[in-house]
Every structure is written in C-alpha cells, then in structure tokens.
Amino acid sequence: MRVINMNKTVEATTVETATSVESFLGALSESLEPMTHKSYHEMADVPVVEVDALAQLHANLAMLEDLQGRLSFVMKEVRYLMKV
Numbered sequence: 625m626r627v628i629n630m631n632k633t634v635e636a637t638t639v640e641t642a643t644s645v646e647s648f649l650g651a652l653s654e655s656l657e658p659m660t661h662k663s664y665h666e667m668a669d670v671p672v673v674e675v676d677a678l679a680q681l682h683a684n685l686a687m688l689e690d691l692q693g694r695l696s697f698v699m700k701e702v703r704y705l706m707k708v
Contacts, residue, residue: 659676659677660676660677661676661680663675680696
C-alpha cells in the first residue's frame with residue numbers, strides 16, 4: 625500500500641488496513657479545508673488580515689485589471705504626444 629505524505633513524497637509501506645484508511649481520511653479532510661493566507665498591512669486599522677486564498681486571488685486579478693487599464697491609458701497618451 626502507498627501512503628502519500630503532505631510533503632508530496634510517496635512511500636511504499638505495509639501497514640494495517642484500518643490505520644492506513646484513517647491516515648488517508650485524515651489527509652483528505654485536511655486538503656478539503658479552504659486555504660487561508662495571512663498578510664500584514666502596516667498602515668491598516670487591522671494590520672494582520674487572514675483571507676481565503678481564492679478570495680485573495682480574485683482581488684489580485686481585479687487589481688491587475690485596473691493597473692493594466694491605467695497603463696494602457698498612459699501608453700496611448702505617450703503615443704499621442706510622440707506624434708505631435
């Protein structure tokens with residue numbers, strides 16, 4: 625029977641079936657929990673914020689879209705000024 629550790633290594637072991645099933649279910653329940661990310665914002669009212677990883681990804685994508693739009697505007701202005 626193969627047991628997969630949390631550090632993504634695979635080991636071949638011979639363990640009783642009940643013990644290996646319990647360890648597998650324990651690892652499975654840990655992986656189903658949502659991942660959270662703690663971040664530190666020095667100037668915020670609450671300096672340490674714990675956010676779900678998926679929510680943080682969506683916030684980062686929204687920020688990147690905003691920054692890309694702003695950069696696109698600036699580049700259009702620079703091209704216009706170079707033509708004049």
